[in-house]
Amino acid sequence: EVQLVESGGGLVQPGGSLRLSCAASGFLFSKYWMTWVRQTPGKGLEWVATIKQDGSERSYVDSVKGRFTISRDNAKNTLHLQMNRLTAEDTAVYYCGREDVSSVTVDYWGQGTLVPVSP
Amino acid sequence: QSALSQPASVSGSPGQSITISCTGTTSDVAGYNYVSWYQQHPGKAPKLVISDVSNRPSGVSNRFSGYKSGNTASLTISGLQAEDEADYYCSSYSSTSARYVFGPGTKVTVL
Numbered sequence: 001e002v003q004l005v006e007s008g009g010g011l012v013q014p015g016g017s018l019r020l021s022c023a024a025s026g027f028l029f030s031k032y033w034m035t036w037v038r039q040t041p042g043k044g045l046e047w048v049a050t051i052k053q054d055g056s057e058r059s060y061v062d063s064v065k066g067r068f069t070i071s072r073d074n075a076k077n078t079l080h081l082q083m084n085r086l087t088a089e090d091t092a093v094y095y096c097g098r099e100d101v102s103s104v105t106v107d108y109w110g111q112g113t114l115v116p117v118s119p
Numbered sequence: 120q121s122a123l124s125q126p127a128s129v130s131g132s133p134g135q136s137i138t139i140s141c142t143g144t145t146s147d148v149a150g151y152n153y154v155s156w157y158q159q160h161p162g163k164a165p166k167l168v169i170s171d172v173s174n175r176p177s178g179v180s181n182r183f184s185g186y187k188s189g190n191t192a193s194l195t196i197s198g199l200q201a202e203d204e205a206d207y208y209c210s211s212y213s214s215t216s217a218r219y220v221f222g223p224g225t226k227v228t229v230l
Contacts, residue, residue, distance in 0.1 A: 104153040104218075105171070106165075
């Protein structure tokens with residue numbers, strides 16, 4: 001059974017940093033592109049970042065470029081999202097997702113981790 | 120403001136069929152067959168119900184079907200059941216973002 005379990009969320013002050021992790025199990029992690037998507041009540045779902053199987057390609061939504069870094073550790077089956085210079089606009093539930101091996105879609109999602117950015 | 124457009128809400132009685140539309144542009148919906156639909160119940164993670172416009176993943180009820188014409192994709196739920204009451208989001212690959220764009224979501228109510 002595919003399982004994705006996020007951790008690392010929590011209250012952070014504006015300008016602060018946070019590192020999210022996503023532990024993957026039930027599939028061969030190193031064979032899949034992986035993605036972070038966030039959800040806010042006001043803006044709905046928003047794609048944040050994606051990383052290729054070997055980490056050689058990474059892409060980001062414009063609003064996080066230069067502040068967020070997606071990375072992975074295939075030996076530990078873990079995906080990360082390093083978030084720096086956080087603002088209130090980054091407040092959201094962050095989901096990690098596995099991309100379908102033969103398509104461009106997120107076929108499995110974690111349960112999400114909440115990141116409130118507030119003084 | 121979402122890149123794709125969806126109706127805010129759709130409702131139907133048990134047993135009826137409903138259709139949710141998702142409108143984009145030539146940079147996303149019209150340009151690629153990578154339209155997906157997700158079902159999300161309150162407090163839960165999204166669940167993939169349709170990928171690649173009309174492909175139904177294993178384990179998803181055959182009451183869910185997808186279609187695309189031009190820049191508009193559609194999700195139809197036939198034989199509506201109480202358990203179908205949820206939010207539904209469309210998504211597409213976008214050449215503008217080089218990955219995904221989402222719709223704002225449609226709340227489906229079973230009357």
